[in-house]
Amino acid sequence: MTKEIIREMKERVFQANLQLPNWGLVKLTWGNVSEINRELGVIVIKPSGVDYQAMTAEQMVVVDLDGNPLEKSYRPSSDLPTHVYLYKHFANIKAVVHTHSTNAVAWAQAGRSLPVYGTTHADTFYGEVPITRHLTSEEVIEAYEWNTGKVIVETFENQNLDPLAIPAVLVNGHGPFTWGTTTQKAIENNLVLDECCQMAQMTEAVRSNAEKLPQYVLDKHYYRKHGVNAYYGQN
Amino acid sequence: MTKEIIREMKERVFQANLQLPNWGLVKLTWGNVSEINRELGVIVIKPSGVDYQAMTAEQMVVVDLDGNPLEKSYRPSSDLPTHVYLYKHFANIKAVVHTHSTNAVAWAQAGRSLPVYGTTHADTFYGEVPITRHLTSEEVIEAYEWNTGKVIVETFENQNLDPLAIPAVLVNGHGPFTWGTTTQKAIENNLVLDECCQMAQMTEAVRSNAEKLPQYVLDKHYYRKHGVNAYYGQN
């Protein structure tokens, strides 16, 4: 039973990792997806630096909630401690995705949070997607990946943001992390973030002082897709 | 007979919806196409939030001219009231298309109408593609999608524009709606609009004070493809 659940997790994590290059969000091996099952105490994540063409579902790495290996297998993605930290502090997320998608990286490198310029953004993110501070030299040396998770969570806490309402962050000088209540949602959020970053850059190119979307339109678009009064889709 | 006509409408609307991601105009489920048959009193539109890979022609939703369902079936696209409003006020249009195509959204988010910089634009749109005003908070709360149709029509009326001569609009902070005398024309107009938005952005990047196309060239290009003296194509 547990075995079957883990097999399914591996299959989903594998498929999600393959989807990222198909969507143009990942080049070479620059991305990783994980999924958590909190009841089982299990996280499944992509192995580190394995070529996407050669990768199989079986190679996905199974670790416990602290990131310790539960099977003799491949080395997990080097970003695993960031995923673990996020799972420990964002209680309701089920999957984490990291990429170096071109447009989101550009905003991360620019050190800017992503403004809400339109409904494409509002349909998925209830407000600006925040930018983290840089890690300090000490944080980098001590535990780089773990502390990457720490500055993400700190950013949400300091700005009083709900990680389910804004399931994405731009890590300063690095790139995007997204998450979600399903693995599918988490990779879709990565796609939406990259697309909104591209749209926002072009918006500013077309008009340097572009207006933000009015709050009441943001409310409308977000809540027609999320929450108890949502009426988008078939459910 | 009627049944056969509706089956054909469903097939055309289905194929048009599939064409949009193939042309790069739609990501995930961000688009919708509808077609009207005014004699039969029927509109066919994409179901809301259904994955393009899983979608079938049979799932297209059939409603009456006020948007009321005529079959027990899927929930229609949440943008249906906008389509209904446009069909009620733009007498001769047969299809409506909405996307979040990247370049057109950038202009919509910038709150700018699209200037006529060249013949690519003039071949399809007889003048600037207008930008709407933002909806008011009251309009959003009262009936968001219906009032989106209202501000589009208001924009055409206030500027005295012919919706058949300029079969496209940029909704402020949102994105493009296009239409046409056939479903094929309506989706092509969406493609042309997005392409012209990209070209215009690059034109301004290359020369900040780029000149508009002279009116007599606009006239020439538009009328060699449209109207009684058209001589482009095989008809």
Next chain:
Amino acid sequence: MTKEIIREMKERVFQANLQLPNWGLVKLTWGNVSEINRELGVIVIKPSGVDYQAMTAEQMVVVDLDGNPLEKSYRPSSDLPTHVYLYKHFANIKAVVHTHSTNAVAWAQAGRSLPVYGTTHADTFYGEVPITRHLTSEEVIEAYEWNTGKVIVETFENQNLDPLAIPAVLVNGHGPFTWGTTTQKAIENNLVLDECCQMAQMTEAVRSNAEKLPQYVLDKHYYRKHGVNAYYGQN
């Protein structure tokens, strides 16, 4: 014999027309390729406004050197008079190509000739790709397509340019025309022009006062591929 030559011309023109959308230079039906056989007194050109998916080699239109039809067949591309004019005045060209490729159109709409910023440009074009003036209102009304050819030739004559050394032009507010000593070269020149337009725009974005390529590097690159001392390729 003549019949066989024309059949081969049709096949080449057909294949070249198909290549343009594959290279991303043409959307919908926005492009046309022709080829001339001066000995036979024959030009073969794409039919007007025919969908690329449905098009066949047999449908290519055969006209004489003044553009008069030699077969009962499809209507030729509406840009045929431009092609005819170019063949009459540029003695050694064998094929003409017109597209609305995105990047070249952006420069054409900006009304700027394309500066020589690098060797990619110099490998194909021996100097700036010129921009034409706008046609006058009278020229447009009198014979738009014919006079488009006229302003292109006028541009080359006024600036004393060799159409074989710079086999391309940007028509102001419109887009690129390219040509060549073979049909293959003519479509490749269209690709190179569009690519150089993209590179030049990005060059200026990265450095607003970018330097032009030194003349001696331009000489070197152009002449290692062209003329009696060329040493690129296998011939």
Next chain:
Amino acid sequence: MTKEIIREMKERVFQANLQLPNWGLVKLTWGNVSEINRELGVIVIKPSGVDYQAMTAEQMVVVDLDGNPLEKSYRPSSDLPTHVYLYKHFANIKAVVHTHSTNAVAWAQAGRSLPVYGTTHADTFYGEVPITRHLTSEEVIEAYEWNTGKVIVETFENQNLDPLAIPAVLVNGHGPFTWGTTTQKAIENNLVLDECCQMAQMTEAVRSNAEKLPQYVLDKHYYRKHGVNAYYGQN
């Protein structure tokens, strides 16, 4: 034995050359890859100006360490002397790649070295990717391709750069050369360089005074993938 080694070199060089257009780094025939076997005294390089569709592994050209042909065969890439010069001066490189990839050319044409804006860059290049000076007129006339190698090596020597730590350069007004300890690494470095050039341009578009990546993050990212303490990947 030697014959088998050379056959395998040809196959790798052939596959690497094909990979470049698949990754969007090469249009037409604008690129070349070579590989060296210093023990055998052999370099294998792409033939000059051969169409990628028609090219076979057998056609790869075998030359000695001075670039003299070792087989009666095709003419080697005209850039061969640049490759030879690099192999003579960069002791530990095994492969060299040259392309005209769009984004890297834009930076080369702008005459700018590529700043380190983020971790995507730091994962592969330990510092700015340098720009060369222009060749002098004399250098171009005397031995253009050989002297292109010379200015590359001069750039690394003058700035005291390690070609294994920064396996890439932008040749002023021309484009990128990259190299590596394997042929696969060398072509991947070309991809990374182009991607980082695109990201950097967009970073500056989004924020004109974007900060460089802190040195301690650069150190961290570079050394988690390179050197004795690397912990990325499966080895």
